Amino acid sequence: MRNLHVFVLAAALTAVGLGVFAYKVIDLGFPLHREARAHVWNVELKLHFNAQDGPTKAAIVLPNDSGHFIVRRQTYVASSYGITLDGDAEGNRLAVFSKRKAEGEQTIYYRASVQAYPGLDQRTPGPEPRIIAPDWNESERAAVHAVLDRVRANAADTETMALNLLDELSHPRPREEVRAVLPANASQRELADIAANILRTAGIGARTVHGIDLSREGRYSHFKHWIEVYLDGFWQPYAISQGSKALPAGYLPWWRGDRQVAAVDGARAQATTLSVAQAPQDAIESAIERGRAMQEPLISFSLFTLPLESQLVYQTLLLIPIGAIVLVLMRQIVGIETFGTFMPVLIALAFRETRLVNGILMFVMVVALGLMVRFYLERLKLLLVPRLSAVLVVVVLMMAALSVLLQKVGAGAGLSLALFPMVILTMTIERMSIVWEEYGPADAMKQGLGSMIVAILAYLAMFAEPVQYLTFTFPELLLVVLAVTLLIGRYTGFRLVELWRFRDLAREGP
Amino acid sequence: MMLLRHLRRLREAGVLGVNARNADYVLAHNERARLPQVNCKLATKKLAEQHGIPVPALFGTIAMNGEIRRLARFVEKRESFVVKPAQGAGGDGILVVTGRVNGHWRRHDGLRLDSGELDFHLSNILSGMYSLGGRPDRAFVEACVKFDPVFDELTTGGVPDVRVLVYRGVPAMAMVRLPTRESDGKANLHKGGVGLGIDLATGRTRNGVCHDQAVEEHPDSGAPLNGVLVPCWEDLLHMAARCYDITGLGYLGVDMVLDREHGPLLLELNARPGLAIQIANGIGLRSALARIDRHAEELKNPAARVDFALDRLPRLEPAAPIRLEPRQAA
Structure with missing residues (x-):
């Protein structure tokens, strides 16, 4: 009964821990290694025009989060222009820059970082669109219906119909009825517009999309164009090409519909320039940014929201459970004896600053010197608390002296000696001396060595790079650690040392 | 592989490990609120006197x-x-x-x-x-305590005592603990004392254990440890069984001494007695504990529980023959 309770609790804790972990890795894109890099691009749109000495209003379309792209850190540079944000019927976001009186050359910049999550869907969810069939003239209408009849005849569903249509339109030598609606040498944009219009004539939700190819770094001034078809609640993008209709992964949708990227009232010449540059960034940072953009509660309440200093404190604190479970394993499963329950974990923490070899040397030095002092004090027959305090004073003095000494010798590690937990060292010395006197040096050494081995193992486990990274990034994994601890709490099998201890009884087996 | 075979044999021998003792017996049968009466020896003494159990x-x-x-x-x-x-x-x-x-x-x-x-x-x-x-x-x-001369030859300084492990009121296993020079007059096994297994049914000692290792002779005097008859054996078992009734602790180590004038005296009680008693007796505890579990409900009073221990618990195998070659004179 009790075991069942523990098993259920442990299973629940493990499920929650691993569930949150999986969600953060798979859905939020948290990387499993510190080194992982994210796909981040800096995009800049520059709008240049000549104002005509009067009220000037420039509207530019801003890219939206869509598919597997997240747009963030948007900034505008437009001196002395007022900025208002607006939207249009197609769902585009607009930034409107206005000024009562502008004259001469004007430049407006829009900058943003774009992150890609290649694992995610390219499709954009959206409500059922209201389809308005376009107006064709008499000759066009006949051609459009002829085209539609042909593509419909070879199609099983909406999707294949759209694919067939794109094939027809992008054919190098199009059929006659296609030529009737398609101008000779039609641009990508014209192709996309006509494809969307024909699909809408057939009652299919379709729209033109204009965007950029992030895989092409550099400066250029034209956009890519493709279409999106509404299928089962999502806008599915299709490239307009003879071959694969799948949209290349680097295509970032910028806006949809008939408008241009920028429109200026009261200006003469206008030019837009785009620049795209890939920006290196820690994947973890971008996962957090993305979570914030999505207002993800797991991120809003995560350790990453703490000030950097507190983060560093927690980076260490979260490692203590790892040390604790090493301790539990060593004591319950292996059966190593230690001085004090958590002493090895605290010593392991101190090793972090001193590094392992230095730490062991310094620990042994302090304990050995402390023991000598403690044996001397034993002869003075002091009462317990004053005696402990005397040892503590001596330990502090010894640590200070050792630090100075090591510094003189030129070993910088001496300074980190101060991080050893003095009180714990004092108690260790006291208990070791009592064991020494009551059970002999062999037992004292055995327990001292046991504590040391557990401390070293705890150090190795706690400060392994992946462990440090995982505990801080995914603190929920500590629930799994807790579950394992609970299970070990009901472990009633033999300890490894008992195999040795009861060896005589094993010999008499059948 | 060696390890696994070793593990299997220990399991077959019914040996109880520390983890299992703590989780399945101590935590399950010893209520925390009842522990102070055995953790404090003065309280134990008072309790025993109230119930007419003799103490020093x-x-x-x-x-x-x-x-x-x-x-x-x-x-x-x-x-x-x-x-x-x-x-x-x-x-x-x-x-x-x-x-x-x-x-x-x-x-x-x-x-x-x-x-x-x-x-x-x-x-x-x-x-x-x-x-x-x-x-x-x-x-x-x-x-x-002026201890009974029966252990004179087997003791170098200090007081030998009898430890009976009482499970749910039934004496489950017993041993004599002999102080040695190394244990500094104390009978505690982890200090180097010698533990002698006792056959529950007869009260005769069997081979001993010292530092978790089987021994046939006292490490100081060289006296053979086998076959010593513990006096007042049934009285000792009765006293041990009654300690369950006065403390309510289901898993209890009862330490008693045999005084030359006063007979058996209760020294102290232990709510988490050690496991070396298994090595001293050469058998694991689990079979005795399981047998007691099967019948504990029927055994209403100390006398019935002692009878159960005398008749129904596993007997020790006949002690190994005493070595016959002459010992070197010290």
Whole structure:
């Protein structure tokens, strides 16, 4: 009964821990290694025009989060222009820059970082669109219906119909009825517009999309164009090409519909320039940014929201459970004896600053010197608390002296000696001396060595790079650690040392 | 692979490990609220006296440093006495005084002890040096047991005692604990004392264990350990079984001594008795515990439980033959 309770609790804790972990890795894109890099691009749109000495209003379309792209850190540079944000019927976001009186050359910049999550869907969810069939003239209408009849005849569903249509339109030598609606040498944009219009004539939700190819770094001034078809609640993008209709992964949708990227009232010449540059960034940072953009509660309440200093404190604190479970394993499963329950974990923490070899040397030095002092004090027959305090004073003095000494010798590690937990060292010395006197040096050494081995193992486990990274990034994994601890709490099998201890009884087996 | 075979054999032998003892027996059968009465030896003594279980006579209690001088009055007319911490564990802090030498005390091992050393020992006890967690403690002085001569040859200084492991009121396993020179007069096995298994049905000792290793002779005197008949065996079992009724602890180690004049006396109780008793007896505990579990409901009183222990629990295999080659004279 009790075991069942523990098993259920442990299973629940493990499920929650691993569930949150999986969600953060798979859905939020948290990387499993510190080194992982994210796909981040800096995009800049520059709008240049000549104002005509009067009220000037420039509207530019801003890219939206869509598919597997997240747009963030948007900034505008437009001196002395007022900025208002607006939207249009197609769902585009607009930034409107206005000024009562502008004259001469004007430049407006829009900058943003774009992150890609290649694992995610390219499709954009959206409500059922209201389809308005376009107006064709008499000759066009006949051609459009002829085209539609042909593509419909070879199609099983909406999707294949759209694919067939794109094939027809992008054919190098199009059929006659296609030529009737398609101008000779039609641009990508014209192709996309006509494809969307024909699909809408057939009652299919379709729209033109204009965007950029992030895989092409550099400066250029034209956009890519493709279409999106509404299928089962999502806008599915299709490239307009003879071959694969799948949209290349680097295509970032910028806006949809008939408008241009920028429109200026009261200006003469206008030019837009785009620049795209890939920006290196820690994947973890971008996962957090993305979570914030999505207002993800797991991120809003995560350790990453703490000030950097507190983060560093927690980076260490979260490692203590790892040390604790090493301790539990060593004591319950292996059966190593230690001085004090958590002493090895605290010593392991101190090793972090001193590094392992230095730490062991310094620990042994302090304990050995402390023991000598403690044996001397034993002869003075002091009462317990004053005696402990005397040892503590001596330990502090010894640590200070050792630090100075090591510094003189030129070993910088001496300074980190101060991080050893003095009180714990004092108690260790006291208990070791009592064991020494009551059970002999062999037992004292055995327990001292046991504590040391557990401390070293705890150090190795706690400060392994992946462990440090995982505990801080995914603190929920500590629930799994807790579950394992609970299970070990009901472990009633033999300890490894008992195999040795009861060896005589094993010999008499059948 | 070796390890696995070893593990399987231990399991087949029904050996109880520390983890299983703690989880399945101590935690399951010993309610925490009942522990103070056995953790404090003074409380145990009082409890036993209330229920008519004989204990060594109490000479006095010292609770504060200022009272240390009262010791002289407690032991004025005594030749021998024992100083113990009320909450000491594992025999720590026990001082046995066996006589006087020209105004000084003599320790059990013959060493001289002046009153300053005795006072210092008392103040160490009071400041919690021997208690669990270092909490301040009390010291008490009681009569030194004049132990039954049956173990004379098997003992070098100190007091041998009988440990009976009582499970749900039924004596499940027993051993004699003999002090050795190494254990400094204490009968505790982890200090180097010798444990002798006892056949429950007959009260005869079997081979012993010292430092978790089987021994056939006393490590100091070389006397053979086999086949000694423990006197008053059934009385000892009765006393042990009754300790369950007065404490309510289901998994209990009962330590008793045999006094030359007063017969069996209760020394102390232990709520998490050690497992070396299995090595001393050469068998695992699990089969006895399981058998008791099957019948515990039917056994209503101490007498029935002792009878069960005498008749129905696993017998020890006949002790290994005593080695016949002559021992070297010391």
